[in-house]
Amino acid sequence: MSSELSSASLLNDIKQIVEQARGQVKQTVNAAMVQAYWQIGCLIVEHEQQGNNRAEYGKAQLKQLSEQLTREFGKGFDVTNLHNMRRFYLAFEKRETVSLELSWSHYNQLSRIEKDSARLWYQQEAIAQNWSVRALERQIGALYYEHQDVGQMDTYVRLYDEKLKGGDDNPTIGLVLCSEKSEEYSVLSDQKQLFAAKYLPYLPSEEELKQELQRERDKAQQALQAQQEKNNEE
Numbered sequence: 001m002s003s004e005l006s007s008a009s010l011l012n013d014i015k016q017i018v019e020q021a022r023g024q025v026k027q028t029v030n031a032a033m034v035q036a037y038w039q040i041g042c043l044i045v046e047h048e049q050q051g052n053n054r055a056e057y058g059k060a061q062l063k064q065l066s067e068q069l070t071r072e073f074g075k076g077f078d079v080t081n082l083h084n085m086r087r088f089y090l091a092f093e094k095r096e097t098v099s100l101e102l103s104w105s106h107y108n109q110l111s112r113i114e115k116d117s118a119r120l121w122y123q124q125e126a127i128a129q130n131w132s133v134r135a136l137e138r139q140i141g142a143l144y145y146e147h148q149d150v151g152q153m154d155t156y157v158r159l160y161d162e163k164l165k166g167g168d169d170n171p172t173i174g175l176v177l178c179s180e181k182s183e184e185y186s187v188l189s190d191q192k193q194l195f196a197a198k199y200l201p202y203l204p205s206e207e208e209l210k211q212e213l214q215r216e217r218d219k220a221q222q223a224l225q226a227q228q229e230k231n232n233e234e
Contacts, residue, residue: 031100034107038098041089044082062086087111091119102126105133109140171224 047061062082069077091111092098097120098107106126113119126136157172165172 030103033104034098034100034102037085037104037107038089038092038095040082041085041087044086045089084108084111099123099127103133106131106136109133109136113140171228 044062044065062079066077066079066082069082088107088111091113092107102110102123110119110123110126113122122136122140125131125139129135131139160172
C-alpha cells in the first residue's frame, strides 16, 4: 500500500470518529436543552399560578424574568422564547411523554398543535420517520393551509351548477374536509352551500370515514334547508 493511500485511509478513519463524536455531542446538547426548557416551562407555569390575576401577572413576570436571564446568560431568554418554553410544558405536562429523540426545535413546533391526539401523532411520526425540523414543519403546515381548498371548492360548485346541474336537482353541496375548522370557514365565499367538516390528521378506517361523511352530509343538508326556509320567509 502506498503512503498516499495509507494517509487517505487514516484521514477517513479520523473524520468518521470526529463526525461521530460531534453527532453525539449535538444529541447530548439537544437532550439537555429539551429537559432544561421543559423544567423552565414548568417553573414558569407553577409560579404564574401563585398570582392573583394570572394573565397580567404572568405577562409582567415573564418580561422581568427575561431581562434578568438575558443579563445573566445572554441570548435565548427573550419573552418569546420563555413563552415557547411555557407552551412546551403545557403541551407535554407529563414528563414521560417527552422523548429525547427529538430536539427542542421539534418540540417548539409540536407544542403549537392544539389538539392532543394530533400532536401525539406528529410526535410519533417524527420519531419513527426520523423527520428533520423542516420536514415536521411541512407536515404540520398542512394543518393550516386548507383554506386554499375553499376557493377550489367554490369553483367546482359553480362549474357543476353551470354545466351539469338540472333544473329539478337539489342545490349542489360542497364539503371541504379540514383538520381544524377555524373562523375562516364561517363564511365560505358567497356560497351558502359550502361547508367545512373536520377530519383526523391520520387515516380513519373506511367505516369511520363513511360515518363521518354521512354525519356531515346530514348537517349540511339541514343547514341548507334552514337557510332556504329563512329565505322563503323573507
